[in-house]
Amino acid sequence: MVSKKISVIGVLVLSLLAGCNQMETKQSAEADYLAVRDQFLSQQGYSFWGVTKQLAGNNATGSAVNFSGQVQGDDLFLNVKLPLPEQKRVNTLSLLTKEQQLYVKTGDNSSWRSVDDGDVSFQQELNNWNPIISFQQMEEMRTSVVPLRDFHQQDDLRAVRVLLDSSKLKQALAKQMKEQIDGGRIHTAHVPKLKVAMNLSNGEWRKGERGARIKAEENRQEIDNLIDNMELEAEYTLYYDTTTYLPTRMVMQIRSEYDLDGQRMQEYTEVDTHMRNYGQRYQLPEPSQASKQPDHSKSLTRPPENPSDTMINDPGR
Secondary structure: OHHHHHHHHHHHHHHHHHHHHHHHHHHHHHHHHHHHHHHHHOOOEEEEEEEEEEEEOOEEOOOOEEEEEEEEOOEEEEEEEEEEHHHOEEEEEEEEEEOOEEEEEEOOOOOOEEOOOOOHHHHHHHHHHOHHHHHHHHHHHEEEEEEOEEOOOOOOEEEEEEEEOHHHHHHHHHHHHHHHHHOOOOOOEEOOOHHHHOOOOOOOOOOOOOOOEEOHHHHHHHHHHHHHOOEEEEEEEEEEEOOOOEEEEEEEEEEEEEEEOOEEEEEEEEEEEEEEOOOOOOOOOOOOOOOOOOOOOOOOOOOOOOOOOOEEOOOOO
């Protein structure tokens, strides 16, 4: 009888220890995330590049959006390429922030033009691929930080999953879509496939895209109905160097279901962003000059196309 009691007590102790270990692991992951965030936001110069992909069901619904940029202090240069296969061309957008003013170039235009404060579409495009905005989103919407299993413990790279609050993400999505309407520059709102759920707006420069559109006088109610019936899951996978606590890569993944034109749509979107060359000083374009795309360091190599969302399994990540 005594031995059974000891056995039961032993099981309880082991269970408590396991619970404590899990709690400590989660706390460690949260602490690492905060350290990476603080280190990243303190940087004055770096480059970034990446790709955005979208799937609907089992089919790809469009070509990947490629983006690249450089940051110097409070200023940022961004170049976005959106392939338009049906028109056999690539739509190009360049954005530049200089002394808190936003400038834009589209297509083959060689000169910059300033963006009015009321034109929200280009500001939203800038936010779509700006790594700083991604960290702000994680800070405002994260519900928990979960460590990932590391199969390459000999290197200095680790990763955590940052889970986002779907209700907050839906609120931000609704706000963004309505701002496009209220801004006055965009008279129609693009009803999202998943790209809108991940805050990819559909500004004026993407006139070549096709999609469901709604009239301005009807769209606010349409947006509310769409968001109310949407199921949304989102998370970031954040890779970082444990020697510097600087991020090397972050992958945002969103899964959604929503009603559109009498059908239940299922979509998945992934935004894969790489950050490199911390501490380097960049000479960003001047608004009076023709811009050039950012040069990548020769040491940069492209990542595998489908990073794992459950474990670290890429030694070159």
